[in-house]
Amino acid sequence: MKARVTVTLKSGILDPQGKAIEGALKSLGVDGVASVRQGKVFDIELAATDKAKAEAALKAAADKLLANTVIENYRVEVLS
Amino acid sequence: MKSAVLVFPGINRERDMARALKLASGNETSMVWHAETALPKGTDLVVVPGGFSYGDYLRCGAIAARAPVMDAVRDFAASGGLVLGVCNGFQILCESGLLPGVLMRNAGLKFVCRDVHMRVERSDTPFTRGYNAGQVIRVPVAHGEGNYEADEETLKRLEGDGRVLYRYCSADGVVDEASNFNGAAHSIAGIVNERGNVLGMMPHPENHVEEIMGCTDGRGLFAGLVQQFEKAA
Numbered sequence: 001m002k003a004r005v006t007v008t009l010k011s012g013i014l015d016p017q018g019k020a021i022e023g024a025l026k027s028l029g030v031d032g033v034a035s036v037r038q039g040k041v042f043d044i045e046l047a048a049t050d051k052a053k054a055e056a057a058l059k060a061a062a063d064k065l066l067a068n069t070v071i072e073n074y075r076v077e078v079l080s
Numbered sequence: 081m082k083s084a085v086l087v088f089p090g091i092n093r094e095r096d097m098a099r100a101l102k103l104a105s106g107n108e109t110s111m112v113w114h115a116e117t118a119l120p121k122g123t124d125l126v127v128v129p130g131g132f133s134y135g136d137y138l139r140c141g142a143i144a145a146r147a148p149v150m151d152a153v154r155d156f157a158a159s160g161g162l163v164l165g166v167c168n169g170f171q172i173l174c175e176s177g178l179l180p181g182v183l184m185r186n187a188g189l190k191f192v193c194r195d196v197h198m199r200v201e202r203s204d205t206p207f208t209r210g211y212n213a214g215q216v217i218r219v220p221v222a223h224g225e226g227n228y229e230a231d232e233e234t235l236k237r238l239e240g241d242g243r244v245l246y247r248y249c250s251a252d253g254v255v256d257e258a259s260n261f262n263g264a265a266h267s268i269a270g271i272v273n274e275r276g277n278v279l280g281m282m283p284h285p286e287n288h289v290e291e292i293m294g295c296t297d298g299r300g301l302f303a304g305l306v307q308q309f310e311k312a313a
Contacts, residue, residue, distance in 0.1 A: 016186075068182060
């Protein structure tokens with residue numbers, strides 16, 4: 001079973017890397033970029049075949065390690 | 081004073097720390113591998129040194145914070161033992177939940193490696209008793225993620241309880257924007273936990289302890305810790 005955990009900074013948290021990327025996109029002439037926030041994507045393969053169990057395992061992974069919930073939010077998706 | 085320095089893969093300041101501890105206390109320091117599940121018997125002080133544990137993968141200190149030895153450190157701290165985390169050690173203590181908040185990317189995005197000044201905010205703690213309140217000391221920093229952030233309520237509590245022990249300042253002790261080189265909230269360089277027995281700080285006092293280093297301002301921190309245990313004994 002394939003899954004994806006997406007970790008993003010909470011709104012209001014300063015993201016200097018996102019700001020730098022935003023500046024670079026503007027200097028490249030990419031039009032219409034209002035703002036950029038950088039995050040992380042984890043593609044995870046699971047042995048489980050039960051969707052509910054898989055989601056519980058992914059949530060545990062995100063809470064325990066993948067995200068720092070002081071500053072980050074995460075989203076869990078079971079893809080197939 | 082019997083101290084134990086934790087060793088994680090990718091840490092690189094552990095020997096500097098052990099040397100500074102020996103200089104101050106006269107005792108050899110135990111080096112404790114991250115996979116250990118217990119601290120040496122009779123440990124007075126646990127130090128989480130600086131470096132780049134696990135190559136800073138995922139988030140600085142995130143993986144080290146989940147190492148087996150950290151459960152022993154949590155128990156040690158819960159029983160009142162003194163814990164000092166420097167640089168990556170501060171990041172590890174925040175990630176492990178022993179200290180509140182988080183160390184974000186420096187506001188200027190650059191890795192900063194130079195001497196800075198910090199003001200000792202109070203002298204009545206085990207981690208600052210070697211200094212006078214208001215004293216300005218010069219210490220080296222070397223980090224890319226030292227921008228301390230926490231939510232408003234946490235910051236208010238840290239300030240209200242006098243838990244900010246060290247703050248970045250100018251050479252004459254003024255806390256201002258120009259001296260806050262990494263953008264830390266309230267110019268925070270070092271904080272303690274609620275109980276006051278766990279300190280995390282970004283600068284490296286262990287690198288300013290001998291004449292040959294060009295400055296000995298870091299000695300006070302270690303001398304104060306040693307005094308603390310002499311007094312207790």
